[in-house]
Amino acid sequence: MSLAADLREYYVEHYPADAARVVETNSDAEQTLRELSDAGATHLLDYVDPARLKPLFLSLDKDRQASVLLQSRIRTAMLILRSLSESEREEALNSLPARVKTEYLELLQFPERTAGRYMDRLGTRYRTDQTVGEALDLLRGSSAQRTRSLYLVTEDDVL
Amino acid sequence: MPSDRLDPLVLRFASARPDELASVLAGADPADIADLFGDLPVKSAATVATRLPSWQLTSLLSSLESEKIAQMLVAASIDDAVSMVSHLPESRYPAILESAGDAGRAELHQLFEYPSHSLASLATTAFIRVSAGTLCAAFCEQLSNSTDTRSRPVEDVASSVEALSGLTSAESALKSRLWMRFTELPVVDNRHRVLGVVSRAKLLRIAGDDSTDDFSFERLFTELATGYLNTCGRLLESVLGKR
Numbered sequence: 298m299s300l301a302a303d304l305r306e307y308y309v310e311h312y313p314a315d316a317a318r319v320v321e322t323n324s325d326a327e328q329t330l331r332e333l334s335d336a337g338a339t340h341l342l343d344y345v346d347p348a349r350l351k352p353l354f355l356s357l358d359k360d361r362q363a364s365v366l367l368q369s370r371i372r373t374a375m376l377i378l379r380s381l382s383e384s385e386r387e388e389a390l391n392s393l394p395a396r397v398k399t400e401y402l403e404l405l406q407f408p409e410r411t412a413g414r415y416m417d418r419l420g421t422r423y424r425t426d427q428t429v430g431e432a433l434d435l436l437r438g439s440s441a442q443r444t445r446s447l448y449l450v451t452e453d454d455v456l
Numbered sequence: 457m458p459s460d461r462l463d464p465l466v467l468r469f470a471s472a473r474p475d476e477l478a479s480v481l482a483g484a485d486p487a488d489i490a491d492l493f494g495d496l497p498v499k500s501a502a503t504v505a506t507r508l509p510s511w512q513l514t515s516l517l518s519s520l521e522s523e524k525i526a527q528m529l530v531a532a533s534i535d536d537a538v539s540m541v542s543h544l545p546e547s548r549y550p551a552i553l554e555s556a557g558d559a560g561r562a563e564l565h566q567l568f569e570y571p572s573h574s575l576a577s578l579a580t581t582a583f584i585r586v587s588a589g590t591l592c593a594a595f596c597e598q599l600s601n602s603t604d605t606r607s608r609p610v611e612d613v614a615s616s617v618e619a620l621s622g623l624t625s626a627e628s629a630l631k632s633r634l635w636m637r638f639t640e641l642p643v644v645d646n647r648h649r650v651l652g653v654v655s656r657a658k659l660l661r662i663a664g665d666d667s668t669d670d671f672s673f674e675r676l677f678t679e680l681a682t683g684y685l686n687t688c689g690r691l692l693e694s695v696l697g698k699r
């Protein structure tokens with residue numbers, strides 16, 4: 298990776314809101330987004346003005362679109378999917394793993410102003426039969442920057 | 457325009473957070489840094505450059521073209537411009553002046569020329585700049601990573617200094633003009649072998665003590681003992697030398 302690319306990724310990772318404002322005012326925002334890594338592009342889209350999400354998302358190739366939908370916050374993924382036409386949405390969902398596709402389809406059905414519309418995905422699942430040590434190892438290995446609560450679920454994902 | 461080639465995110469990074477960008481660049485390859493600065497707008501380039509560690513700034517300026525440096529100096533704030541000039545060898549001044557426009561040239565003349573009696577003209581530019589908050593370990597690493605002198609023989613970067621004779625009195629030594637350039641000077645014997653280093657502060661203290669001219673048995677004894685030991689040493693040296 299070139300030095301300029303390293304700096305770009307660093308800036309997006311540490312100052313995503315500032316980077317999003319730069320992209321929003323840039324005439325070639327799509328090109329800027331395409332030059333970012335998958336993680337960088339996803340992080341940036343989490344902070345971009347929702348009105349700009351659709352063209353930016355569609356400027357990515359199909360593989361990267363799937364990567365963004367998988368890695369982004371639930372809220373961002375829902376905003377993107379809701380902004381797409383029916384055929385575009387179906388195409389985007391079809392490129393996702395079946396489990397995620399089902400989850401997203403359920404989320405899309407939550408009515409406006411319900412908690413389901415605004416929730417974030419549980420990054421790591423903690424089991425009732427795990428030891429504290431195992432849970433701590435999982436927590437340390439997760440990408441979470443700040444965790445207030447760990448939710449315990451059964452093998453069937455039941456809280 | 458060179459800056460058209462650079463990503464808008466990097467441009468914003470450089471203009472909004474120059475200190476942080478400079479610290480991120482600390483571990484980067486010098487050639488990559490030079491390429492990046494070639495593309496940055498001159499104002500941002502100057503701001504970020506002067507926040508680099510001293511050795512990195514020297515290395516960067518040595519690889520940038522005179523025209524770019526002239527533009528950076530003209531666009532920089534006065535503090536940043538002075539900082540850049542302090543890292544430039546005088547041999548580059550003519551080329552930089554030549555490549556500056558008419559308006560910039562007058563400004564650069566002012567930057568390069570200090571009155572001969574001013575402290576600025578006496579100050580050496582061969583120093584290493586380091587911020588107070590830098591950790592000693594990081595500073596050592598910066599020194600060992602410095603590429604501006606690393607590949608050159610020590611002789612090339614050393615500056616010559618006149619030594620003081622060990623027999624010179626403190627008062628005479630204090631009159632030396634060398635103190636304008638050095639706070640410490642080497643002391644040599646009559647064969648010009650280095651005996652040690654003496655500081656001006658120490659000589660001042662000694663000269664001040666001697667000015668009292670008070671007689672003391674302790675001082676008399678010390679002088680006699682020193683003379684006796686010196687004589688013994690010379691005798692021993694001549695005997696051993698003959699064998």
